[in-house]
Amino acid sequence: MSDHVDDEVLQGLREIMEDGFTELLEVFLRESAAQHAQLQTLWRSGDRATIVGLAHSLKGSCANIGAKGCAGIAAEVEKLAHQGNWDEVPSLLQALDLEMKVAHGELSRLC
Amino acid sequence: MTRVLVAEDNATDRLLLARIVEREGYDVITAVDGHEALSRFAEHSPDVILLDAMMPGLDGFEVARYVRANSHADYVPIVFLSSLTGNEWLHRCLDAGGDDFLSKPYNPIVLKAKLQALTRLREQQQQLAVQRLELVRLQSHLLQEQMVAKSVFDNIAHTGKLKGPFVKHLLSPMSVFNGDVLLAAHDPSGDLLVLLGDFTGHGLTAAIGALPLADIFYGMTAKGFNVSDILRESNRKLRVVLPPGYFCCVTMLRLSLRKNTLEYWNGGLPAAILVRHARQSVYEIVSRHLPLGILDDQNFVATTSMVEVEPGDRIVLCTDGLVEVEDSAGTMFGHEQLVDVVRRAPLSMVFETVLAKVQKHMANQARTDDLTLVEVTVLDAVDLDRSGGDSLGISGSPQDWKLSYELGARSLRGFNPLPMLQHILMETPQLRSRASEIYTILAETYSNALEHGVMGLDSSLKDSAEGFATYYARRAKALEGLAGFIRFELSNEIDSSGGVLTLRVTDSGSGFDFRKAARESKNQQSGYHGRGMMLLHELCDEVTYEEPGNSVLVRFKWSADHV
Numbered sequence: 227m228s229d230h231v232d233d234e235v236l237q238g239l240r241e242i243m244e245d246g247f248t249e250l251l252e253v254f255l256r257e258s259a260a261q262h263a264q265l266q267t268l269w270r271s272g273d274r275a276t277i278v279g280l281a282h283s284l285k286g287s288c289a290n291i292g293a294k295g296c297a298g299i300a301a302e303v304e305k306l307a308h309q310g311n312w313d314e315v316p317s318l319l320q321a322l323d324l325e326m327k328v329a330h331g332e333l334s335r336l337c
Numbered sequence: 338m339t340r341v342l343v344a345e346d347n348a349t350d351r352l353l354l355a356r357i358v359e360r361e362g363y364d365v366i367t368a369v370d371g372h373e374a375l376s377r378f379a380e381h382s383p384d385v386i387l388l389d390a391m392m393p394g395l396d397g398f399e400v401a402r403y404v405r406a407n408s409h410a411d412y413v414p415i416v417f418l419s420s421l422t423g424n425e426w427l428h429r430c431l432d433a434g435g436d437d438f439l440s441k442p443y444n445p446i447v448l449k450a451k452l453q454a455l456t457r458l459r460e461q462q463q464q465l466a467v468q469r470l471e472l473v474r475l476q477s478h479l480l481q482e483q484m485v486a487k488s489v490f491d492n493i494a495h496t497g498k499l500k501g502p503f504v505k506h507l508l509s510p511m512s513v514f515n516g517d518v519l520l521a522a523h524d525p526s527g528d529l530l531v532l533l534g535d536f537t538g539h540g541l542t543a544a545i546g547a548l549p550l551a552d553i554f555y556g557m558t559a560k561g562f563n564v565s566d567i568l569r570e571s572n573r574k575l576r577v578v579l580p581p582g583y584f585c586c587v588t589m590l591r592l593s594l595r596k597n598t599l600e601y602w603n604g605g606l607p608a609a610i611l612v613r614h615a616r617q618s619v620y621e622i623v624s625r626h627l628p629l630g631i632l633d634d635q636n637f638v639a640t641t642s643m644v645e646v647e648p649g650d651r652i653v654l655c656t657d658g659l660v661e662v663e664d665s666a667g668t669m670f671g672h673e674q675l676v677d678v679v680r681r682a683p684l685s686m687v688f689e690t691v692l693a694k695v696q697k698h699m700a701n702q703a704r705t706d707d708l709t710l711v712e713v714t715v716l717d718a719v720d721l722d723r724s725g726g727d728s729l730g731i732s733g734s735p736q737d738w739k740l741s742y743e744l745g746a747r748s749l750r751g752f753n754p755l756p757m758l759q760h761i762l763m764e765t766p767q768l769r770s771r772a773s774e775i776y777t778i779l780a781e782t783y784s785n786a787l788e789h790g791v792m793g794l795d796s797s798l799k800d801s802a803e804g805f806a807t808y809y810a811r812r813a814k815a816l817e818g819l820a821g822f823i824r825f826e827l828s829n830e831i832d833s834s835g836g837v838l839t840l841r842v843t844d845s846g847s848g849f850d851f852r853k854a855a856r857e858s859k860n861q862q863s864g865y866h867g868r869g870m871m872l873l874h875e876l877c878d879e880v881t882y883e884e885p886g887n888s889v890l891v892r893f894k895w896s897a898d899h900v
Contacts, residue, residue, distance in 0.1 A: 235442065242445060243356055254349040279391055287349040289442040
């Protein structure tokens with residue numbers, strides 16, 4: 227039982243996807259890594275308007291794949307960015323970076 | 338197979354959602370953004386759309402609006418996909434035309450339930466659209482049929498004497514045929530026949546009965562049939578034509594301007610009102626019979642009544658729509674008030690006064706559907722001539738002609754040749770005004786030839802009431818085993834003052850002692866059976882029996898100015 231990845235959700239996905247389970251994980255790993263990297267870039271370049279949508283999208287796919295830690299942090303980023311409350315965003319992005327690494331590690335072992 | 342369009346920019350979610358939908362047995366099409374969603378929509382006509390609200394470029398709300406604006410007839414349910422929460426977002430989804438929401442993380446069971454519900458919704462919408470189309474089609478079909486019925490009916494029913502000075506009438510606007518029928522025509526003798534009918538039901542059902550009714554009325558009136566015959570035939574026909582439970586209330590009038598009589602029959606209509614100009618009194622012609630189309634021929638009573646009239650008298654007829662007109666408080670106009678209004682109105686203004694009172698009673702209510710009011714004026718016979726009776730088209734009609742027509746035993750047993758012969762005679766226009774006399778001559782000579790000549794029945798039996806019954810019992814029996822023939826020889830000649838119609842009727846019988854019969858007839862010694870012979874002598878200019886008494890020759894002179 228992991229704090230980072232929801233085993234029940236993963237079990238459900240295995241049943242639904244059958245042979246496509248590995249493909250689904252690979253797509254998620256690739257897409258979420260790209261979105262996460264884009265999020266860091268947007269923050270550094272100051273394009274804050276796009277941050278809300280990207281965090282929202284990342285939150286959705288993380289929730290679907292069972293990466294509950296990442297989904298929770300992405301939801302917090304989306305919420306604060308939507309409010310225009312930027313002070314805590316840098317520390318959240320750092321936490322997201324750590325959490326993504328752990329979750330990706332666990333999911334990679336399932337492929 | 339139900340086709341689902343999944344429009345989702347996130348690859349992970351798109352892959353997962355497509356798989357869930359596919360596993361439920363749906364055909365899946367995917368789109369990665371709003372623009373692709375629209376082109377896939379146009380290309381594949383999906384049955385349900387799962388639509389991510391937030392997509393780069395064209396977002397889900399815009400896609401939903403486009404779909405709603407471009408598929409009116411064909412309803413495509415839309416489910417918004419989002420982890421968005423909060424009423425503001427939900428409102429936006431609904432405003433854009435969304436039917437439901439699905440939030441992340443996706444729950445396959447919830448999605449399955451939603452897809453089933455929306456597929457059912459779509460099927461119902463499609464059925465509804467089909468039914469709506471069908472309804473529109475049926476409605477236009479019905480309207481067209483009613484227009485056809487109205488135009489056919491107008492052609493048949495309103496070709497009579499309604500435009501003459503005798504009849505004033507108001508019939509409801511016939512945009513939809515309301516079931517009221519007014520027929521009027523002159524018979525060959527110049528009498529005016531009027532029939533007002535009210536069919537149960539409206540539209541086609543009513544028109545179905547109106548067509549044969551008008552046909553019978555005009556056809557039989559022109560041939561000189563009497564009111565009872567026309568009623569009996571109409572009743573018989575309507576009983577066959579109308580569906581069970583449908584009938585026609587009728588008042589029929591025959592106005593004879595020469596004899597100053599009004600013959601009438603009312604079956605089921607409100608009482609017609611005869612206004613006497615001399616005493617300003619009213620006489621009510623109440624219903625004493627059942628409407629047409631109910632009773633079978635044997636139980637139908639076509640007996641008419643007779644009342645004397647004078648020029649200047651008026652007869653007011655209406656259907657129950659008029660007496661049942663309600664004011665704003667729901668009170669009916671009523672028959673008593675109608676009689677009262679008719680009684681008090683200036684004689685020349687009866688029709689207009691009644692109409693004004695009824696319209697005042699209705700006040701602002703627009704219900705004029707069933708208003709039928711008719712006024713028939715008794716004119717002087719002189720006025721009649723000036724108003725122009727049926728014009729007699731003499732050119733192109735038979736004038737001088739001969740006809741021989743012989744009926745054998747098989748024909749005589751069941752066939753009545755009189756209407757056919759009368760019809761042939763009436764082809765000569767000058768004879769039409771003498772239709773009833775000619776018909777009587779035909780009928781008398783034919784029944785003598787058949788009953789006494791061919792069948793050999795003893796007419797003196799008819800002297801007593803018991804014998805009368807015996808006579809008709811024997812007649813029915815004799816008809817079954819009948820042998821012999823009857824021959825009609827008819828000719829019409831034209832002379833300077835008019836012409837002569839000659840009729841010889843010969844039968845296969847052994848003949849009778851016509852000299853003795855003639856003596857008895859003169860001495861008034863016989864009862865019923867002598868009448869036929871006397872009648873012939875009264876009507877004809879010459880009646881000659883020929884040896885051995887099985888042949889009679891009659892001559893009927895007519896003058897050209899007798900119209």
